[in-house]
Amino acid sequence: xxxxxxxxxxxxxxxxxVLLHSNVAxxxxxxxxxxxxxxxxxxxxxxxxxxxxxDTLVFKYKTEFxxxxxxxxxxxxxxxxxxxxxxxxxxxxxxxxxDSYFICGKPGHCAAGMKIAVAAA
Numbered sequence: 001x002x003x004x005x006x007x008x009x010x011x012x013x014x015x016x017x018v019l020l021h022s023n024v025a026x027x028x029x030x031x032x033x034x035x036x037x038x039x040x041x042x043x044x045x046x047x048x049x050x051x052x053x054x055d056t057l058v059f060k061y062k063t064e065f066x067x068x069x070x071x072x073x074x075x076x077x078x079x080x081x082x083x084x085x086x087x088x089x090x091x092x093x094x095x096x097x098x099d100s101y102f103i104c105g106k107p108g109h110c111a112a113g114m115k116i117a118v119a120a121a
Contacts, residue, residue, distance in 0.1 A: 063089040
């Protein structure tokens, strides 16, 4: 075997080793509110969870009572439902790196605690 082929074999073997032994980051899916779904019981739901960019939040709720609004920090703090509105009752939202804020846009729901803030690494 020539020296060039030997180097190619060694490099290929090293690349395969690295690929086989690296941890491939996989996105996770989280049901907001766990088995209870998106409702008034979500305060603190995101606490002690480690989210990362690419993870998906699934908001399950009855459409006649709730919705989901992706808002900025100011709207989250003031419960102002200005942002992208989701109304399917089974909304899947992929997280981007950084902070994300979600509220229920129905009157009084956010003020009653139906909102979450999520930080994704």
